[in-house]
Amino acid sequence: MSKISGPSGPDEIEEKRVTKEEKIKSAKTEMGEVKEENERLKMMLERVEKDYHSLQLRFFDIHHEDVSKKGLADSSTCHDHETEELVSLCLGRSPMVPKKEARIGNSNKLKEDVGPNLTLGLDSKHLLSMEVVSDFSPMNSSEQPKEAEEEVTLSTNQSAKVINVNDDMSDQMPAKRARVSVRARCDTPTMNDGCQWRKYGQKIAKRNPCPRAYYRCTVAPTCPVRRQVQRCAEDLSILITTYEGTHNHPLPVSATAMASTTSAAASMLLSGSSTSHHPTNHNSASFGNAPTTLQSGLSFSHQFDESRTKQVFSPPNHASLHMFPTITLDMTYSASNSSSLTQFHHRLPSTMASISNLKFSPASLSCSQDNNFIPSIWSKGGDTTTPPIIDKIPTRPVIKGNPYFQENFYQQSITNQTPFKEALAETITKAISTDPSLRSVIAAAVSSIVGNGSNSGNQEGAENVLGSGLNLKLGDHLQLASSNPLNQNGKGCLTGYFKSLSSKNSEAGNFIFLQPPLPFSFSKSGTNQLNHYVPEMNTHH
DNA sequence: CGCTTTTGACCCGCGC
DNA sequence: GCGCGGGTCAAAAGCG
Secondary structure (H helix, E strand, O other): OOOOOOOOOOOHHHHHHHHHHHHHHHHHHHHHHHHHHHHHHHHHHHHHHHHHHHOOOOOOOHHHHHHHHHHHHHHHHHHHHEEEEHHHHHHOOOOOOOHHHHHHHHHHHHHOOOOOOOOOOOOOOOOOOOOOOHOOOOOOOEEEHHHHHHHOOOOOOOOOOOOOOHHOOOOOOOOOOOOEEEEOOOOOOEEEEEOOEEEEEEEEEOOOEEEEEEEOOHHHHHHHHEEEEEEOOOOEEEEEEEEEOOOOOOOOOOHHHHHHHHHHHHHHHOOOOHHHOHHHHOOOOOOOEEEEEOOEEEEEEEEEEEHHHHOOOOOOOHOOOOOEEEEEEOOOOOOOOOHHHHHHHHHHHHHHHHHOOOOOOOOEEEOOOOOOOHHHHHOOOOOOOOOOOOOOOOOOOOOOOOOOHHHHHHHHHHHHHHOOOHHHHHHHHHHHHHHOOOHHHHHHHHHHHHHHHHHHOOHHHHHHHOOOOOHHHHHHHHEEEOOOHHHOOHHHHHHHHHHHHHHOOOHHHHHHHHOOOOOOOOOHHHHHHHHHHHHOOOOOO
């Protein structure tokens, strides 16, 4: 093998030049292809949006007719609808949207308003699971929520790599699940999220004298979803509900709100690294350790299970089964209650302090015990044990009730005498209007999520999307969130939610996504558990 | 009677 | 190996 030495001859230089040009050419070609692909996707999205709209309009028409009939027939029903309107505001519609538009659906308005943020009821192949894991796994499909649970993709950078933990990481890291913890002020034993839960255990956990109750989803016998409910030791009015797992069954519409919310939150968790560009997140070197704070309001804190706070800053590879990455949705701050904000700041450990930065009450869970402020429509059927709804309006964008909101507004009206609607509109509007950065932050997070989920874990792609300012993508993301098996029935909800948001406030779209949107039914379990959270010391262990 | 809740026992992983 | 703590099981009790 002779080695060519000495200065390159003119031929060689020419050759290099040609090679360079070829490279440039191919790069250009590639770029062109990508652009085309982008265009195609946009077109597709537009098409789907159109379809969605026409369906939605039809729905509104039908619904409106229905409402009108019922309204004429029963004045009490009117009241219900009022409540319904209120709730629908929290769910699918901008708080600013006049009820009539929201309900009846001004078609022109709708068409105009359906911004790129609209989330569509597509059967997204991207499963945005509550499981951290499932988002990145190529194996991940909605048919295999359980398998997804076993996959682990707690990558600090969560970058382009698609990791099938079963193959790649199972040996290194034990199975981890994303947990979504919801903190909300609630005087009742549990927040009613629309699902049916069966209590299977109760324990006194360390560092909290209040017993922790364990529930499993009983909607389907095989559903792996677990829920833990515990009062906050430092403020008994705060109820901490932690969800873990992915429903492997269709959910009642009333349950999709929480599912959407938790899946969205889990998504945030998953997108930890990408959201870490947020100024407050510089310390998020390891996955999920830093609180993700949305400055203008709703904030997520990534952390490990609160009961294991010692591990909060453990390196990711210090993983143990105990280290469930947990994202906390803090709904404890009521916009009308500035003092609670302050208190919360003081109470929280430093790592949590930032999450108290809530400027509105996005809560959407109900305290199941307190039926007083539950829309009468819910209790109409008399059977509070069954999730209302599916049979009535399967994909209803206007949801009947949002107990979470109810809870918060209940509180607000107690303290402020503020009417529900006004309070709702006020809080949401505030949050949205006071901090434009919120939108971008959420968009970033969501984009990264989608990048992970839809682009085969290609975060780069998500960033590109984000960078290109394609709000478009946001809708996708949201839909992704709602396509979680957790909320298989929730597409309409989230979709409507967003749509309305985008319709009235272009900045609101992303925001809502983070809100726990919804309607919840009353479960017997909820009402029977009043005493569970009164610190009972009779628990075992 | 069937379902849910209660609650003591048990299991498992971790740290020492 | 042992103790601790979180989580789950399952028999008994409760409830409608």
